Amino acid sequence: MAILDFVKPDRITISELSDDKGIFYLKPLEPGYGITLGNALRRVLLGSLKGFAVTSIRIKGVKYEFSTIEGVIEDVTEIILNFKKIRFKQKISGISKEIVNAYINHGKQITGKILNKFISGFQILNDDLIICNKDELIPLEISFIIEEGRGYVPAEENKKNDIDIIPIDSIYTPIRNVKYTIENCRVGQKTDFENLSLEIKTDGSINPKSALIEASQILIQYFSIFSCEKIGEKKQEEINKDKKYDEEFLRMQTLLKSKLNDMDLSVRTKNCLKFASIITIADLVKSNRNDMLKMRNFGKKSLEELENKMKEKGLYFEMDIEEYKL
Structure with missing residues (x-):
């Protein structure tokens, strides 16, 4: 059955574009399509784009979040809040995690700029951010883990089985704000068509145009599932194939959730991994x-x-395990 032609725009107009802000116009749209597209894009932009954040920290001499540090003005809770504000950008393509060990033995202030000196794969964008103020001669040793993720992950989900490691809330989303407005526009004699205006603000780790393209591609992937070719009854052999896939999926999901103790590693290797906050096989x-x-x-x-033990179980470094929804 033929589909009636829709009035739709040929391209998106950009009225403003910088590293962290973009304003895009999409017109003309059929009545009702402004809110359909605007709301869908806003939700995906805010919750589904990948970003980087600190997931846990370790401060030498500190075992609990509600502690104070001799010679440091801020308490540990305030320091954690400041770590949550750090925004990262990849320096090395493909890197998704880094363990950072910072030792600061001089200076009255620790800022993002100082921490940048200890990071190799990422760059702190807001390097003027003050992490804490301290006595000039008091040394401070801080370790923290940078990881890739989506949206917001609470501290409980970042918790490790190590009393010295303090998990923190992780704000991965690189999008600061998304606003959209819908106005009427004229096409011929009709005035009920719509003009969608979309304003996107990012943290600078991704430019707004790239963010909009990425969000659109995510929506396209989902909507493609509803295409005619993918709607229909499964044949029995396909069902059997899916069953085998599900069994392998569950096996791998269970394996990834298990502790490293199940890998029969030497004590030395186990201790090194534990110190680096690598607790599960997924880590x-x-x-x-x-x-x-x-x-x-x-x-x-x-x-x-370690590599020999991983090979025995069909594992390797930098595996893409997102599909297992751990």
């Missing part, structure tokens, strides 16, 4: 192979042992 496979060698007391023999 391990998300890690970068080269980053492992940067860990204290972790050498090539430990890496070889």
Whole structure:
């Protein structure tokens, strides 16, 4: 059955574009399509784009969130709040996680600019952010983990089985705000068509145009499921194939959730991984192979042992495990 032609725009007009702000116009649209497109894009932009954030921190001498540090003005709770404000941008393409060990033995203030000196794969964009103020001669040793994710993840989901590691809320979304407005516009003699205006503000880690393209591609992927070719009854062989896939899916999901104790590793390797906040097999496979060698007391023999154990279970470094919804 033929579909009646819709009035739709040929292109998107950009009225303003910078590294962190963009205003886009889409017209003309059929009545009702302004809110349909505007609301869908806004929700995906705010909740579905990937970003980077600190997931946990460790401060030498501190075991609990509600603690104070001698010689430091801010308490640990305030320091955590400041870490949550840090915005990151990739410096090395493809990197998704980094363990940062920072030792600051001089200066009265720790800022994002100072922390940048200890980070190799990422860059702190808001490097003027003050993390804490301290006595000039008081040394401070802070470790933290930067990870890739989507949207917002509460501290409870970042919790590790280590009393020295403090999990924090992670705000991954690179989008600061999205606003859309809908106005009437004329096409010929009709005045009930719509003009959609979309304003996107980012944290600077992604430009608004790229963010809009990424959000649109996510929606296209979902809507493509409803195409004629993908609607219909499954054949029995397809059902059997899906069943086998589901069994393998559940096996891998269970494996990834399990603790590293199940891998029968040496005590030395286990301790190194625990110190780096790598507690589950999922934590391990998300890690970068080269980053492992940067860990204290972790050498090539430990890496070889680890890779052999991973190979036995069909695992490898930097696995894409997003589909397992851990």
